Amino acid sequence: MTAITIREVPDSILETLKVKAAQGGKSLQAYLLDLVTREAATPTLAEMMARLDRETRAEVSTSDVLSAIDEGRERR
Template identity: 80%
Template structure:
């Protein structure tokens, strides 16, 4: 594995991260590794939109949509 160094972290930021790590019962290293890993696995908005576009394609004619609306109204 590769080591990563982050320079010039403001003291208040470091203290907040240490506190969050302690609250979860983990070391600062483990806490930050979890944060970085989750971020790396989280798809970007563009990736999510592309997936949504791929997975939600529907072929429906206007007549099918109108028929479904009419059917729903008849059930009321």
């Protein structure tokens, strides 16, 4: 595995991260590794848009939609 170093972290940020790690019962290293792992697993907005585009394609014409509306009205 590779080690990552983050330089120039403000003291207030470091203290906040230490507190959050302790509240979660984790070391700072384990907490940050979980945080980075979750971020890496989260799809970007562009990836989500591409997925939505792939999965929500519908081959329905305007006339199909209008016909369905007419049929629904006739059933009333």
